[in-house]
Amino acid sequence: MNLNALIDFMLVATNEGLGKASRASGISKATLSRRITDLEEQLGVRLIERSARGLKLTEAGELLMSRTETPLSEVAEALTAAREGLSTPRxxxxxxxxxxxxxxxxxxxxxxxxxxxxxxxxxxxxxxxxxxxxxxxxxxxxxxxxxxxxxxxxxxxxxDRLVVVAAPDRPKPASGAVSPVAAIVMPSFEPTQWRLDDGQLVLEPIPTLRFSSFLMIRDAAIAGAGAALLPRSIARNSLARGELVQWGTVSGVEPxxxxxxxxxxxxxxxxxxxxxxxxxxxxxxxxxxxxxxx
Known part of the structure; x- marks a missing residue:
């Protein structure tokens, strides 16, 4: 089987017509049509129905396209890589x-x-x-x-790690019983508990504000609106500046x-x-x- 004929069939099928395929590839419409005809004769089945309104894949054509699209794209990438060299991404x-x-x-x-x-x-x-x-x-x-x-x-x-933070003047609950705290959360927040540092401190967050961005949650926590569960990378500079204090790390959660x-x-x-x-x-x-x- 002529590999070029198969590639040209995929080109015409992907572009949904000889004209678009010709403009995309620079190959004449006559050459594309002839190669597809040759491929149909080799397989003994019609792959494309031709009409005044354009081209449409037959059932055999759709099956051939579904089975060969990915392998042919890999071949094309391999040939391109061989020409350009693996050391020159572009x-x-x-x-x-x-x-x-x-x-x-x-x-x-x-x-x-x-x-x-x-x-x-x-x-x-x-x-x-x-x-x-x-x-x-x-x-x-x-x-x-x-x-x-x-x-x-x-x-x-x-x-990353998830940490619970709050403004410095907000008192941290003592370890022991589950402690309810005013919390700034995401809109998708569902009732849960924040278990910190292997369960030594368990918080029950009571949503007071909901924001769709961790940056807004961080800023609200700095303003004293409540405790917040944040990625450590988002809170680190505010912790270093003393705008927030860390109450603990959520156990068993690692983004x-x-x-x-x-x-x-x-x-x-x-x-x-x-x-x-x-x-x-x-x-x-x-x-x-x-x-x-x-």
């Missing part, structure tokens, strides 16, 4: 990252990454929703404690940041470069060591 790299991490860290990380790889054009989209990397054409996603996903692979590059990409066997050189770069930035996986001032 092209546009789209990254989806959580809003807070983007605001606090991705500006500096992106600048340093592009300085190291000047042939890469970086685009970072700050969103807290779970993006679909394939459908939305992202190369990489950064997620906090991601759920298992068979279509994605990646590495944990940094960890993890992961860098993820699609599980295709051949990751693009630009993707491998970014994964290695951000993991090297946090050699001890400690988000505190490289947290930007806030």
């Amino acid at each position: 092209g546009r790299l789209r990254i989806a990252a959580p809003v807070l991490f983007s605001q606090l860290a991705m500006g500096q990380i992106g600048a340093e990454f592009c300085a190291a790889y000047p042939q890469i054009e970086l685009e970072v989209v700050a969103e807290d929703r779970r993006v679909d990397l394939v459908e939305e054409q992202f190369d990489v996603a950064i997620r906090v404690n991601p759920s298992p996903d068979s279509s994605l692979v990646g590495r944990c590059f940094a960890k 993890e940041l992961w860098v993820l990409h699609t599980s295709r066997r051949l990751a693009a050189p630009k993707v491998r470069a970014f994964v290695d770069f951000i993991c090297a930035r946090y050699p001890d996986k400690d988000l505190m060591l490289n947290a930007s001032p806030s």
Whole structure:
């Protein structure tokens, strides 16, 4: 079977027509049509129905496309990598990252990454929703404690701790019985208990304010509105300045940041470069060591 004919079939099917496929590839419509016809004759089935309104895949064509799309994209990436060299990542790299991490860290990380790889054009989209990397054409996603996903692979590059903090003039409850405290929480907060330092202190948070941002929660805690459960990296500068005091660390909870990409066997050189770069930035996986001032 002619591999070029198969690639051209995928090109026409993806672009939904000979004209668009021709403009995208620079291959003439006549050549594309002839190769698809040759492929149909080799297989003994019609792959595309042709009509005045355009082209439509037959059932056999849809089956062929579904079975060959990913393998062919891997072949194309392999050929591109062989031509360009694995040591020269290049092209546009789209990254989806959580809003807070983007605001606090991705500006500096992106600048340093592009300085190291000047042939890469970086685009970072700050969103807290779970993006679909394939459908939305992202190369990489950064997620906090991601759920298992068979279509994605990646590495944990940094960890944080959750701490309960409050303004210095707010009295800390004594250890022993469960202690109710006025609390500043996320809108998604559900009744729970904060067990600190292996259960020596147990707090029952009573929501008084709800904010959708850890930065707003931190600022409200500084203003004395109540106790707050924050990532240590967000609270560290306020703790150092004495604006907040730490009551304790929540036991058994450790937020993890992961860098993820699609599980295709051949990751693009630009993707491998970014994964290695951000993991090297946090050699001890400690988000505190490289947290930007806030």
